[in-house]
Amino acid sequence: MRVSILAVGTELLFGQTVNTNAAFLSKNLQLMGFNVMHHYVVGDNPQRLKETLAEAFDKADIVITTGGLGPTQDDLTKEIVSEYMGEKLVCDEKVIDDLKAFFEKFGRKMSQNNIKQAYMPENGTTFYNDAGTAPACAIEKDGKCAICLPGPPREMTWLWNNGVKSYLEKFLDKKMFYKVIRTIGIGESDLETELLPVIDGQTDPTVATYAKEGECAIRVASQRDTLEEAENAVNQMIQRIDALVGQYIYSTDDEELKEVVVRILKEKGLTLSSAESCTAGKFAAAITDVPGASAVYGTGFVTYSIDAKVNQLGVDRNLIERDGVVSSTVAEAMAVQARNKSGSDIAVAITGYAGPDADDGYKAGDAYIGYATSEKSGYIEVHTGAARRDWNREGFTLRMLRTVYLLIEGRL
Amino acid sequence: MRVSILAVGTELLFGQTVNTNAAFLSKNLQLMGFNVMHHYVVGDNPQRLKETLAEAFDKADIVITTGGLGPTQDDLTKEIVSEYMGEKLVCDEKVIDDLKAFFEKFGRKMSQNNIKQAYMPENGTTFYNDAGTAPACAIEKDGKCAICLPGPPREMTWLWNNGVKSYLEKFLDKKMFYKVIRTIGIGESDLETELLPVIDGQTDPTVATYAKEGECAIRVASQRDTLEEAENAVNQMIQRIDALVGQYIYSTDDEELKEVVVRILKEKGLTLSSAESCTAGKFAAAITDVPGASAVYGTGFVTYSIDAKVNQLGVDRNLIERDGVVSSTVAEAMAVQARNKSGSDIAVAITGYAGPDADDGYKAGDAYIGYATSEKSGYIEVHTGAARRDWNREGFTLRMLRTVYLLIEGRL
Numbered sequence: 051m052r053v054s055i056l057a058v059g060t061e062l063l064f065g066q067t068v069n070t071n072a073a074f075l076s077k078n079l080q081l082m083g084f085n086v087m088h089h090y091v092v093g094d095n096p097q098r099l100k101e102t103l104a105e106a107f108d109k110a111d112i113v114i115t116t117g118g119l120g121p122t123q124d125d126l127t128k129e130i131v132s133e134y135m136g137e138k139l140v141c142d143e144k145v146i147d148d149l150k151a152f153f154e155k156f157g158r159k160m161s162q163n164n165i166k167q168a169y170m171p172e173n174g175t176t177f178y179n180d181a182g183t184a185p186a187c188a189i190e191k192d193g194k195c196a197i198c199l200p201g202p203p204r205e206m207t208w209l210w211n212n213g214v215k216s217y218l219e220k221f222l223d224k225k226m227f228y229k230v231i232r233t234i235g236i237g238e239s240d241l242e243t244e245l246l247p248v249i250d251g252q253t254d255p256t257v258a259t260y261a262k263e264g265e266c267a268i269r270v271a272s273q274r275d276t277l278e279e280a281e282n283a284v285n286q287m288i289q290r291i292d293a294l295v296g297q298y299i300y301s302t303d304d305e306e307l308k309e310v311v312v313r314i315l316k317e318k319g320l321t322l323s324s325a326e327s328c329t330a331g332k333f334a335a336a337i338t339d340v341p342g343a344s345a346v347y348g349t350g351f352v353t354y355s356i357d358a359k360v361n362q363l364g365v366d367r368n369l370i371e372r373d374g375v376v377s378s379t380v381a382e383a384m385a386v387q388a389r390n391k392s393g394s395d396i397a398v399a400i401t402g403y404a405g406p407d408a409d410d411g412y413k414a415g416d417a418y419i420g421y422a423t424s425e426k427s428g429y430i431e432v433h434t435g436a437a438r439r440d441w442n443r444e445g446f447t448l449r450m451l452r453t454v455y456l457l458i459e460g461r462l
Numbered sequence: 463m464r465v466s467i468l469a470v471g472t473e474l475l476f477g478q479t480v481n482t483n484a485a486f487l488s489k490n491l492q493l494m495g496f497n498v499m500h501h502y503v504v505g506d507n508p509q510r511l512k513e514t515l516a517e518a519f520d521k522a523d524i525v526i527t528t529g530g531l532g533p534t535q536d537d538l539t540k541e542i543v544s545e546y547m548g549e550k551l552v553c554d555e556k557v558i559d560d561l562k563a564f565f566e567k568f569g570r571k572m573s574q575n576n577i578k579q580a581y582m583p584e585n586g587t588t589f590y591n592d593a594g595t596a597p598a599c600a601i602e603k604d605g606k607c608a609i610c611l612p613g614p615p616r617e618m619t620w621l622w623n624n625g626v627k628s629y630l631e632k633f634l635d636k637k638m639f640y641k642v643i644r645t646i647g648i649g650e651s652d653l654e655t656e657l658l659p660v661i662d663g664q665t666d667p668t669v670a671t672y673a674k675e676g677e678c679a680i681r682v683a684s685q686r687d688t689l690e691e692a693e694n695a696v697n698q699m700i701q702r703i704d705a706l707v708g709q710y711i712y713s714t715d716d717e718e719l720k721e722v723v724v725r726i727l728k729e730k731g732l733t734l735s736s737a738e739s740c741t742a743g744k745f746a747a748a749i750t751d752v753p754g755a756s757a758v759y760g761t762g763f764v765t766y767s768i769d770a771k772v773n774q775l776g777v778d779r780n781l782i783e784r785d786g787v788v789s790s791t792v793a794e795a796m797a798v799q800a801r802n803k804s805g806s807d808i809a810v811a812i813t814g815y816a817g818p819d820a821d822d823g824y825k826a827g828d829a830y831i832g833y834a835t836s837e838k839s840g841y842i843e844v845h846t847g848a849a850r851r852d853w854n855r856e857g858f859t860l861r862m863l864r865t866v867y868l869l870i871e872g873r874l
Contacts, residue, residue, distance in 0.1 A: 063498040065489025066672060070480055072503070077477025086475040088514065089503035091484070098521075102500065105517055109510070230478070239533045239573040259534070260473050261614065269476070324764075330750035331743025334764040338742035341818055341851060343766075349774055350764025352736075352746040358761040358804070392770070406753055435567050437592050439753055441616060 051221045053084045054110040056102060058118035058127045059201055060093040071116045071199075071206050078210065082218065083226030083273055084112070094124040103134050107194055112221065117201030119184035121163035128187065131196050132171050135189040139169040142176060145185055152183055175217060181208035188217060195221070227280035228271035229288060230304035233295065234452050238266050244295050248287065255287045265307070265448070300455060307451045308336050314458050315346040315396075322454065323392035325351040325363055325384040325399040327375075328417055332447045333398070349392035353384070363387045374410050376401050378429040381420030385429075389422040397422045398454050400446055402432065405439045415442045419453050421462070428462070463633045465496045466522035468514060470530035470539045471613055472505040483528040483611075483618050490622065494630065495638040495685050496524075506536040515546050519606055524633065529613030531596035533575035540599065543608050544583050547601040551581040554588060557597055564595055587629060593620035600629060607633070639692035640683035641700060642716035645707065646864055650678050656707050660699065667699045677719070677860070712867065719863045720748045726870050727758040727808075734866065735804035737763040737775055737796040737811040739787070740829055744859045745810070761804035765796070775799045786822050788813050790841040793832030797841075801834040808869060809834045810862050814844065817851045827854045831865050833874070840874070 055075050061067045072089045079086050087110050092098045099118075106113045118127030132139050145168035153160040170176045170187050177186040182205035188197045197214060199206045233241065238261045242249065245268070249257050255272035268291060272283040288302055301310050315322055324333050324347075334350035337343050353359040356375055360367045364387045365380060373379045384399035402417020403409065415435040421428055430453060434445030456462040467487050473479045484501045491498050499522050504510045511530075518525045530539030544551050557580035565572040582588045582599050589598040594617035600609045609626060611618045645653065654661065654671050657680070661669050667684035680703060684695040700714055712722050727734055736745050736759075746762035749755050765771040768787055772779045776799045777792060785791045796811035814829020815821065827847035833840055842865060846857030868874040 057501075062485075062501065063488055064492050065485040065487070065498075068480060068482055068485040069501070073474070073477040073480040075477070076475050080476050086477075087505075087510070089469075089474065089481070089501070091501035093499075098499070101521075109513075237570065237573075239575045242534050242575070243573065258472065258536075260478075261532075269473075269478070326743070329747070330759075331738070331746030331762055331764065334743030334766075335741070335747055335855075338766060339852060339855075347742075348765075348767030349770040350743055350762075350766070351774075352743065352762025352764060353760075354746075354750060354756055354762070355760030362761055362763075362803070391774070433568065437620070438616075440751060441593075443747075443751070 051084050052087045052110040053079050053112040054088040054106040056090045056106050056113055056115045058092055058099055058115055062091045063093050070203055074207060075114060081226060083222050083224050096126050096130055099130050112195045114197045116199045116206055119198060119200045121167055128198050131198055135191050135196050137171040137174060137189050140172045142168050142170045148178060149183055177209050177213040179205060179209055181205045186214060224273045224275060225277040225280050226273045227277055227284050228269060229284050229302060231268040231299055232301040233266050233298040234300055236298045241266050248290050255283050307455060309340050311451055311454050312340040312343050312346055320396055321394040322347050323349045323388045323394035323397045325353055325388035327353055327401040328404045329400055329443055329446045330354050332443055333450045336447050351388055376403060376412055378418045381418035381429045382427050385420035385422040386427050398450050400450055404442045417446055419450055421453055421457055463496050464499045464522040465491050465524040466500040466518040468502045468518050468525055468527045470504055470511055470527055474503045475505045482615055486619060487526060493640055495634050495636055506530060508538050508542055511542045524607045526609045528611045528618055531610060531612045533579055540610050543610055547603050547608050549583040549586060549601050552584045554580050554582045560590060561595055589621050589625035591617060591621055593617045598626060636685045637689040637692050638685045639689055639696050640681060641696050643680040643711055644713040645678050645710040646712055648710045653678050660702050667695050719867060721752050723863055723866050724752040724755050724758055732808055733806040734759050735761045735800045735806035735809045737765055737800035739765055739813040740816045741812055741855055741858050742766050744855055745862045748859050763800055788815060788824055790830045793830035793841045794839050797832035797834040798839050810866050812858055812862055816854045829858055831862055833865055833869055
């Protein structure tokens, strides 16, 4: 079953709103086993909406619109869609009652404009909206189906979860299952080359690689008669992929690296601290993005200046003067001292040049990451080499996470 | 001039990626004075790409594609667009050299796949990419223009700012100039009410308010025959706006609050330190995002645990036990101690609940910000009350910046 998504709203064409609805619906439709064919965005313009609706139905069986169900004059989606599907709009008294109750709850009087929102397709399906004022609706005709959802993401997702999703199930004959594998340490084209044996000539499950910020992901998807069959096919394929590129995989369940790191630290009962120069808090912030990180992370040192490295962390000033503040020995000493001062099991540290400027023969994007455990300490060299300071800092942070990951997995 | 945006990528139809590129391009195109007509998204499918391209050109003069310029087999945008525009792709030796240098820099060998990225339209314009491997291109024919940009947002925005934007200027007959004014301490509807005298009945310059992360901005834009005329009109309008809402303005040049804070600290010769619990490094990271921040910021304390607050920062454990770790007195003590330990002129600190959970009768989004100078110390209460942990942490960070701003401007 082919589905397209048509968003209506001038604010999208002005770039004031990002079309997160299309992503939400696509993800959920794909998970159900629908094929999402196109996304379209048009402004609040009846003529262009009509044309785009015809284009969308030309290549899809189901078209889901978002937006344009509000009470104002420029909200015209339901009217245009009903006209296109040959349906009359009639007043639904239940919607009038719902609207009155909604406004009463907030101590406001219902505006006359809102009555427009109670006119629903005569032979369609109405999805009442407990999360706002605009009900959704579906109209079926000649093997085609149009569904109109409101634009505000909170209302749209509420209606999806409370009616629209179940309504759509009748259109499916096959079930879809997919998983996303996350990797580090390999570029997209190398990854694809390694995976050629499972990509070439493969129709189901499908295997596709794609680049995400600083790493690569692999999507494995299968569409079968039952969900179990699809899930089995995906899991078998993941075993084949693991045999080919297992050393690069850190999650077969679409987890982020920071989540994986916090999870493994918890499992192993280890605590972590950090000392940051060029990232200056970004690593600490990334780790503590994960809810429950307090079980494994308590102390971080932001030692941006040389004085902070000496006074706050206790790095030997002579070492800094001898080897330079950006050096492997200082990175390692920072990690050792962070571990000593905080009493954590593991510490990670960084010193480097985020840019735009660098010094001492280094380039922006050059850094050393130090690490320390009860058994050993060491460092790795990093070259992110990006044109922008913020990209280098992102790259540094990801590589610190990778260092901790390799360390706790016994691979460093 | 009518422009449409066509994003290519199955990951968008799978909902794994949100189409932020369309929003970025739309915003920037509108600011230049183009009319954005439609957004389209298609998967990595040559036939559907071809059809959608034709549909897009049917209602627009310029079509900008994003995505599908990578080295792999399913990357076909440049090939399909060139074919549609009747252009041949020929090998550009400069791109080959750039690619080789790119891979050398990262100590990797260029894959054979990447050579595909060096084939550019014979009579088109190539925009070389210093932020990645995929160059962008433009092809003009019969009054129509197609522009192909890569999909990764970093590369896409880099190419927009370094070539594509200037290239597009020739299609405009009027020149656009705009400035963005940043405010804090006033909500969007109040701001709009205050600005009614300059918004009502105004056609050029246009004055529009919009909400940005935790603050409000005012965009003043003018479209005139020359850039000078437009600039003058904008600057005159900014004077009128300043007379109305001057006390809320912190930048008339679209500076971010962190940039303004670092600039003022530098001008006043003051240094800053921080102690963070619930933001855990995000404030330090925000300040050091600004190039040259090392002149004003040297030391940060990430004291996520109670032990870290006591051992690393020297906050009295009895105080924490008496008043609770999230309390105004602990926030103030953290700031005082951060200032003492680091020797900075000013210190700011935070303790609170980012969520999802909270304790002691507090809600997620409740926090105290402490501050200390040589003359005084104090605290402010914060309630961001967002549904998500990351939003609360962003809100906390912005409010810490605001606290420092008000402090150094003598307004706290």
